[in-house]
Amino acid sequence: MSLGEFDRIDRFFAPLSRGAEGAFGLTDDAALLPVAADGAAWVVTVDALVAGVHFLPNDPADLVARKALRVNLSDLAAMGAVPYGYTLALALPPDLVEPEAWLDGFARGLRLDQDIYGIHLLGGDSVSTPGPVTLSVTAFGTVARERALRRSGARPGDDLWVSGTIGDSAIGLQVLAGADGPCVDPDATFLADRYRLPRPRVALGPALVGIATAALDVSDGLVQDAGHIARRSGVGVRIELARVPLSDSASRRIVAASSLHRDILTGGDDYELLFTAPVAQRSSVADAAAATGDTVTRIGRIEAGEGVEVLDADGRAVEGLARGGWSHF
Amino acid sequence: MSLGEFDRIDRFFAPLSRGAEGAFGLTDDAALLPVAADGAAWVVTVDALVAGVHFLPNDPADLVARKALRVNLSDLAAMGAVPYGYTLALALPPDLVEPEAWLDGFARGLRLDQDIYGIHLLGGDSVSTPGPVTLSVTAFGTVARERALRRSGARPGDDLWVSGTIGDSAIGLQVLAGADGPCVDPDATFLADRYRLPRPRVALGPALVGIATAALDVSDGLVQDAGHIARRSGVGVRIELARVPLSDSASRRIVAASSLHRDILTGGDDYELLFTAPVAQRSSVADAAAATGDTVTRIGRIEAGEGVEVLDADGRAVEGLARGGWSHF
Numbered sequence: 228m229s230l231g232e233f234d235r236i237d238r239f240f241a242p243l244s245r246g247a248e249g250a251f252g253l254t255d256d257a258a259l260l261p262v263a264a265d266g267a268a269w270v271v272t273v274d275a276l277v278a279g280v281h282f283l284p285n286d287p288a289d290l291v292a293r294k295a296l297r298v299n300l301s302d303l304a305a306m307g308a309v310p311y312g313y314t315l316a317l318a319l320p321p322d323l324v325e326p327e328a329w330l331d332g333f334a335r336g337l338r339l340d341q342d343i344y345g346i347h348l349l350g351g352d353s354v355s356t357p358g359p360v361t362l363s364v365t366a367f368g369t370v371a372r373e374r375a376l377r378r379s380g381a382r383p384g385d386d387l388w389v390s391g392t393i394g395d396s397a398i399g400l401q402v403l404a405g406a407d408g409p410c411v412d413p414d415a416t417f418l419a420d421r422y423r424l425p426r427p428r429v430a431l432g433p434a435l436v437g438i439a440t441a442a443l444d445v446s447d448g449l450v451q452d453a454g455h456i457a458r459r460s461g462v463g464v465r466i467e468l469a470r471v472p473l474s475d476s477a478s479r480r481i482v483a484a485s486s487l488h489r490d491i492l493t494g495g496d497d498y499e500l501l502f503t504a505p506v507a508q509r510s511s512v513a514d515a516a517a518a519t520g521d522t523v524t525r526i527g528r529i530e531a532g533e534g535v536e537v538l539d540a541d542g543r544a545v546e547g548l549a550r551g552g553w554s555h556f
Numbered sequence: 557m558s559l560g561e562f563d564r565i566d567r568f569f570a571p572l573s574r575g576a577e578g579a580f581g582l583t584d585d586a587a588l589l590p591v592a593a594d595g596a597a598w599v600v601t602v603d604a605l606v607a608g609v610h611f612l613p614n615d616p617a618d619l620v621a622r623k624a625l626r627v628n629l630s631d632l633a634a635m636g637a638v639p640y641g642y643t644l645a646l647a648l649p650p651d652l653v654e655p656e657a658w659l660d661g662f663a664r665g666l667r668l669d670q671d672i673y674g675i676h677l678l679g680g681d682s683v684s685t686p687g688p689v690t691l692s693v694t695a696f697g698t699v700a701r702e703r704a705l706r707r708s709g710a711r712p713g714d715d716l717w718v719s720g721t722i723g724d725s726a727i728g729l730q731v732l733a734g735a736d737g738p739c740v741d742p743d744a745t746f747l748a749d750r751y752r753l754p755r756p757r758v759a760l761g762p763a764l765v766g767i768a769t770a771a772l773d774v775s776d777g778l779v780q781d782a783g784h785i786a787r788r789s790g791v792g793v794r795i796e797l798a799r800v801p802l803s804d805s806a807s808r809r810i811v812a813a814s815s816l817h818r819d820i821l822t823g824g825d826d827y828e829l830l831f832t833a834p835v836a837q838r839s840s841v842a843d844a845a846a847a848t849g850d851t852v853t854r855i856g857r858i859e860a861g862e863g864v865e866v867l868d869a870d871g872r873a874v875e876g877l878a879r880g881g882w883s884h885f
Contacts, residue, residue, distance in 0.1 A: 277686075
């Protein structure tokens with residue numbers, strides 16, 4: 228550690244720990260978590276992001292920070308957990324252009340989302356790397372013990388639900404990859420933003436505890452993640468393509484390029500909640516979503532069997548949705 | 557995620573989660589921590605390691621894994637916490653030579669230390685990087701609430717203690733950096749091993765709860781870390797150079813190159829516990845160390861004032877120990 232590192236902690240990171248008593252202002256070797264409420268348990272999740280792999284190398288630092296937090300908050304939401312805080316490991320290359328400006332933007336992004344989600348930095352490690360900017364966030368939340376949402380609870384007859392809209396991020400990444408010149412198309416702007424800045428369903432997840440039978444967040448792609456529920460619950464998942472909710476922007480893009488309608492099913496990075504619930508809970512699901520201000524859509528059902536089947540509007544199975552060697556449907 | 561990643565998790569990592577019920581075999585979005593015992597709190601720490609920065613690129617994968625765990629366990633020990641488990645974020649380059657053999661060695665190293673320290677893998681994320689092997693471990697332990705060892709509790713009149721021996725790792729790194737050909741010197745082998753594989757004082761730390769007034773683990777260097785206690789406790793630290801415990805191997809090296817005697821004070825990577833305790837607790841400290849099988853040595857005392865002063869055998873201040881711009885003593 229050089230003096231530079233202590234300065235860096237004092238200036239950019241220690242202020243982000245204020246409000247979390249057990250973080251000790253990042254002055255000690257470790258942090259203390261507060262005692263969870265009676266009957267509650269701590270939930271822990273970790274996600275790593277690498278420049279050039281999980282975000283674009285020229286993405287603004289504040290967006291990188293927020294994306295790192297939000298993909299973790301999405302995992303907590305999928306377990307039904309209320310977020311509390313996070314630790315951060317940050318590896319920065321010494322040849323970073325304007326490192327202070329980068330750190331300033333990064334810390335600003337963390338602060339913005341800390342305020343939005345009511346979380347705090349609990350501890351961290353900042354190191355040098357000869358490689359790209361790399362960060363790893365471990366996020367903490369609490370959920371009623373024995374009631375955490377799992378992938379394994381779906382039962383035949385359950386409805387399959389998804390929050391928000393699917394495919395925006397996948398199309399957004401295509402927009403960003405193919406961007407040729409200044410972008411003035413409001414659809415393109417919306418879709419690119421959906422890729423860059425996930426909206427984790429942090430309120431909906433906890434609201435579904437006791438209602439949903441299984442849940443996860445859609446990060447690998449709708450079909451792949453439905454496959455996780457199928458595999459872990461030992462059931463089959465049937466998705467009706469026409470019911471999959473699309474944003475207006477995505478719908479307009481799909482009219483222009485119909486092949487997109489398949490891409491969005493496997494594109495990933497949606498960070499929406501995919502969950503199952505008994506038919507008798509339909510009004511409870513609707514009430515939970517109304518209470519948290521989220522939209523939810525029933526897109527299919529759980530059946531005895533295995534794997535994932537996607538049906539088009541005519542009831543025919545949609546083929547060829549495998550990606551990256553994933554064949555479990 | 558590709559199929560390769562699921563295979564990798566199933567084969568190398570899921571087995572490491574067995575024994576930690578709340579890890580769910582790494583099948584879900586997050587893990588649950590068990591309820592801490594009455595009056596206990598969860599302690600969290602994070603450390604990142606980068607190939608070429610924190611370990612040598614050709615270090616065996618099992619040693620890399622064990623070092624990553626151990627530097628975190630050392631942080632827990634410094635807080636007086638008993639280790640429970642950890643999460644892991646691992647970024648691997650696609651051009652890793654023999655990736656399966658590397659992962660096999662890496663998982664073997666984790667398993668070895670899991671068995672030694674009674675800990676489990678709770679969750680993880682495995683990603684690709686165009687950069688060097690990068691890993692980040694977040695470790696969890698428990699300590700009696702309100703009794704965690706901090707850096708801020710040292711009081712004038714307290715003794716200053718250190719566990720084990722100081723400087724082996726710093727000399728070991730020099731040995732490794734200057735190694736020319738096969739190494740047959742047993743001192744060199746011992747010292748290099750001390751650099752490669754820290755021995756965190758996981759039993760001694762918890763045994764010092766209620767006895768030590770302040771503690772940390774020596775990672776930056778004895779003098780720098782003593783400076784942390786001085787700064788956080790608002791006291792001065794006086795270290796007697798002749799009392800600083802040396803291994804036989806380090807002593808022989810210092811006879812051959814007397815300048816080393818200064819280097820070891822600032823070299824770092826010792827992962828020994830540096831702590832303070834009232835004079836009235838000398839026998840309690842000795843008893844605690846005897847009970848855990850660790851050696852401890854009284855190397856100085858706490859005084860009113862600020863900063864760190866190192867005195868030679870004649871009582872003269874040793875000058876010129878600042879390193880890397882660190883000037884807080």
